[in-house]
Amino acid sequence: MLTERRLRAILTPLNDLSRRLSDTLQAPYRDVFMDLAQDLNPAQKKAVEHVDGPLLILAGAGSGKTRVLTYRIYHLIHRIGLDPYQILAVTFTNKAAREMKERLERLLGPNRTPEWVGTFHALSTRLLRREADHLGFRRDFVIYDSDDQLSLVKKVMKELNISDQRFAPEAVRSHISSAKDQLVLPEAYAGRGNNFFEQHVARIYTAYQEALIRNNAMDFDDLIMRMALGFSETPSVLQRYQERFQYILVDEYQDTNHAQYRWVNQLASRYRNLCVVGDDDQSIYAWRGADIRNILDFEKDYPEADVVRLEQNYRSTRSILAVGNAIIKNNRGRKGKELWTENSDGDKIVLMETIDERDEARAIARKIRAEQASGGRPLRDFTILYRTNAQSRALEDEFRRTVMPYVIVGGLRFYERKEVKDILAYLKIVANPRDSISFRRMVNTPPRGLGDVSVDRIENFALAQEIDLIEALLRASESGVTPAAARTAIGLGQLLAGLHERLDMATSAEIARRLVEETRYLHDLEMEAARSEEAESRAQNIKELLAAIEEHAEHAPEAGLLGFLEEAALIADVDRWDERADRVTLMTLHNAKGLEFPVVFIAGMEDGLFPIARAMESQTALEEERRLFYVGITRAQHKLFLSHANLRRRFGGAMAGLRSRFADEIPGEYLDQESTVRRTSGWGADTRLARRHEDADESPDPPSPHGRFAAGQRVKHPIWGVGRILQVAGSGDDVRATIQFGNVTKKVMVRYAALEKLPS
DNA sequence: CTCTCGCCTGTTTTT
DNA sequence: CAGGCGAGAG
Numbered sequence: 026m027l028t029e030r031r032l033r034a035i036l037t038p039l040n041d042l043s044r045r046l047s048d049t050l051q052a053p054y055r056d057v058f059m060d061l062a063q064d065l066n067p068a069q070k071k072a073v074e075h076v077d078g079p080l081l082i083l084a085g086a087g088s089g090k091t092r093v094l095t096y097r098i099y100h101l102i103h104r105i106g107l108d109p110y111q112i113l114a115v116t117f118t119n120k121a122a123r124e125m126k127e128r129l130e131r132l133l134g135p136n137r138t139p140e141w142v143g144t145f146h147a148l149s150t151r152l153l154r155r156e157a158d159h160l161g162f163r164r165d166f167v168i169y170d171s172d173d174q175l176s177l178v179k180k181v182m183k184e185l186n187i188s189d190q191r192f193a194p195e196a197v198r199s200h201i202s203s204a205k206d207q208l209v210l211p212e213a214y215a216g217r218g219n220n221f222f223e224q225h226v227a228r229i230y231t232a233y234q235e236a237l238i239r240n241n242a243m244d245f246d247d248l249i250m251r252m253a254l255g256f257s258e259t260p261s262v263l264q265r266y267q268e269r270f271q272y273i274l275v276d277e278y279q280d281t282n283h284a285q286y287r288w289v290n291q292l293a294s295r296y297r298n299l300c301v302v303g304d305d306d307q308s309i310y311a312w313r314g315a316d317i318r319n320i321l322d323f324e325k326d327y328p329e330a331d332v333v334r335l336e337q338n339y340r341s342t343r344s345i346l347a348v349g350n351a352i353i354k355n356n357r358g359r360k361g362k363e364l365w366t367e368n369s370d371g372d373k374i375v376l377m378e379t380i381d382e383r384d385e386a387r388a389i390a391r392k393i394r395a396e397q398a399s400g401g402r403p404l405r406d407f408t409i410l411y412r413t414n415a416q417s418r419a420l421e422d423e424f425r426r427t428v429m430p431y432v433i434v435g436g437l438r439f440y441e442r443k444e445v446k447d448i449l450a451y452l453k454i455v456a457n458p459r460d461s462i463s464f465r466r467m468v469n470t471p472p473r474g475l476g477d478v479s480v481d482r483i484e485n486f487a488l489a490q491e492i493d494l495i496e497a498l499l500r501a502s503e504s505g506v507t508p509a510a511a512r513t514a515i516g517l518g519q520l521l522a523g524l525h526e527r528l529d530m531a532t533s534a535e536i537a538r539r540l541v542e543e544t545r546y547l548h549d550l551e552m553e554a555a556r557s558e559e560a561e562s563r564a565q566n567i568k569e570l571l572a573a574i575e576e577h578a579e580h581a582p583e584a585g586l587l588g589f590l591e592e593a594a595l596i597a598d599v600d601r602w603d604e605r606a607d608r609v610t611l612m613t614l615h616n617a618k619g620l621e622f623p624v625v626f627i628a629g630m631e632d633g634l635f636p637i638a639r640a641m642e643s644q645t646a647l648e649e650e651r652r653l654f655y656v657g658i659t660r661a662q663h664k665l666f667l668s669h670a671n672l673r674r675r676f677g678g679a680m681a682g683l684r685s686r687f688a689d690e691i692p693g694e695y696l697d698q699e700s701t702v703r704r705t706s707g708w709g710a711d712t713r714l715a716r717r718h719e720d721a722d723e724s725p726d727p728p729s730p731h732g733r734f735a736a737g738q739r740v741k742h743p744i745w746g747v748g749r750i751l752q753v754a755g756s757g758d759d760v761r762a763t764i765q766f767g768n769v770t771k772k773v774m775v776r777y778a779a780l781e782k783l784p785s
Numbered sequence: 786c787t788c789t790c791g792c793c794t795g796t797t798t799t800t
Numbered sequence: 801c802a803g804g805c806g807a808g809a810g
Contacts, residue, residue, distance in 0.1 A: 144800070147800095170800090245799090248800090249800095310799080412798075413796070472787080474786085474787070475787090477786085478786060478787085479786080507786075596800095613797085613798065613799090614798080615798045615799065616799085637797055649798095653798080
């Protein structure tokens with residue numbers, strides 16, 4: 026009998042072959058190969074061949090969603106005969122957009138591939154620039170990232186005399202951000218019954234928005250909000266795009282926020298050919314304003330909608346999928362579906378107990394080596410996922426120590442590094458001399474004698490004279506700064522003005538090179554590089570940035586400097602990730618969304634870390650964490666490892682590692698438990714797994730440590746080695762011992778520290 | 786006025 | 801353990 030798996034084993038190489046052939050074949054033959062390669066199940070076929078009217082595709086993890094979307098577009102253009110011009114496709118990441126475009130180009134050829142495929146932010150930026158005249162703002166705005174947003178919030182708060190001690194600027198920033206996600210403008214925000222904090226936010230929001238306009242800048246949220254509002258306020262613009270984009274596709278619809286919802290639904294309201302794809306079980310961005318109701322209520326918004334459910338999973342082994350299903354079942358408020366697969370059972374999921382985060386890293390590295398040896402897998406098959414970026418450090422240390430090639434996706438993004446942002450600030454001010462945030466950043470970097478006071482004066486002068494900031498630098502002697510400062514300012518102004526004038530003639534690469542040279546930024550760093558490793562890597566980053574600009578200038582010369590800056594602002598780290606390099610990949614669970622990997626490790630399976638402490642207080646937050654776990658599990662194709670540590674160092678101190686409640690939701694039949702912890706002697710060793718949760722009665726509470734550990738006792742700690750207890754304090758779960766290790770004293774939570782008793 | 790040094794604080798996830 | 805911020809010296 027031909028099993029699905031065998032069939033797939035035959036079809037997969039055929040798929041590749043047909044892809045290569047389709048580039049060279051004439052259309053009718055291409056079709057023949059397409060049909061062979063398609064290998065679509067009935068639900069997928071239905072979704073692909075649906076043409077007119079709204080369509081909701083509920084696509085479970087690994088159900089061939091990308092393929093369905095791609096073939097659907099192919100079908101619309103190639104079989105139905107639509108003009109690619111009429112199609113708009115919105116994806117969640119640039120990477121997804123690029124992949125879709127590449128696949129379509131292979132199927133349809135570059136000339137017949139739709140051009141409007143991208144993320145909400147990228148597409149919106151494009152629309153805003155095109156329609157700037159009609160919408161009433163300038164075309165050459167720059168984009169502020171959350172860093173810039175925060176700087177601007179601080180600046181505005183200072184101007185309004187609102188102390189940043191009373192109101193955390195970061196909290197203000199995030200409130201403004203979510204107001205924008207809801208399409209709530211400052212006036213409306215001020216009008217609704219607010220608490221004390223929000224009344225202040227309202228004032229800041231108003232001034233913040235004015236400052237953005239003054240700076241000729243838009244923040245991330247503006248990009249969506251201004252276009253969504255632009256559509257409703259400017260019917261002529263809306264109509265034009267409604268007529269143009271008669272067929273709209275939206276990926277990851279469960280992660281859209283209200284502003285994005287309005288953005289899409291206004292465009293689609295004319296022809297109602299809106300196809301949305303999503304999975305309510307994979308909604309993990311509620312904290313960013315994503316509204317799961319958008320997908321849950323799609324059938325209310327479009328009563329005539331067809332609904333297709335893709336429930337067959339092609340990605341994971343049966344065991345992995347069973348675990349995923351068992352986990353997500355614990356959530357309420359879901360549409361409800363159960364994925365199934367014809368794949369083989371595969372191995373059980375492995376849960377590893379480890380001593381601390383270093384031991385965890387060691388255990389993971391060991392597993393990778395073992396898998397490599399037994400399964401002959403390349404390093405690129407392995408991916409480690411974690412909840413917080415900070416967790417990458419221990420892993421990184423271990424991999425560096427044992428020389429295992431790795432790559433971290435996310436964390437400090439390339440374009441967010443200090444030195445890179447410094448150079449970008451120069452470029453931004455050249456592109457847009459009204460950008461006061463970038464101005465402040467670059468004007469005294471590297472230090473050139475223009476401190477806060479002088480910069481304030483120059484800025485105020487610009488404001489009073491209604492001139493831009495480069496102009497203000499040139500006329501600094503009129504601004505009231507000291508003669509020395511004025512001289513420096515004028516010199517800087519001349520450099521910037523010269524580059525600004527050449528904006529249309531010079532390439533962005535030329536401008537960047539000149540800036541780096543004249544400011545001696547790279548030069549200074551290279552001088553320092555001999556002494557400091559950090560300076561060396563920063564110099565390296567600047568060179569990498571120059572190379573990126575160079576590449577961009579060559580690849581998309583028409584985009585210019587603004588185009589490059591836009592890309593730098595909107596590109597995510599996953600977008601830069603090269604999955605072909607033979608390295609272990611490390612990333613957060615959030616970043617892993619939409620990706621798949623042969624072998625997945627999920628590290629840090631501890632309460633308080635995953636689920637994160639703050640999510641343990643509310644049911645909805647906990648359910649979002651669980652969905653995140655579900656996303657992590659369903660990334661794995663062949664093997665899945667989970668690990669937790671009994672002790673985890675976090676900001677200086679150590680934290681008790683209590684195995685995650687999610688781990689307890691995994692049915693035992695799919696689970697293999699391993700431990701690197703030797704159970705020798707001492708209280709800590711045999712009660713380590715005691716639980717604090719509902720099921721605590723399965724493993725009774727440990728005896729009070731007072732009887733076992735007392736001052737003077739010699740102990741061995743898994744991390745700090747041998748020491749002597751100075752003091753024992755606290756009771757119940759919260760017993761802390763002060764222990765002297767050599768000449769350092771540490772406080773440890775006795776219950777979880779895996780202390781070993783030593784004879785005195 | 787500007788710069789540098791050292792203290793303090795605070796870590797969820799990101800387009 | 802880093803980066804932001806305030807205080808004192810040049």
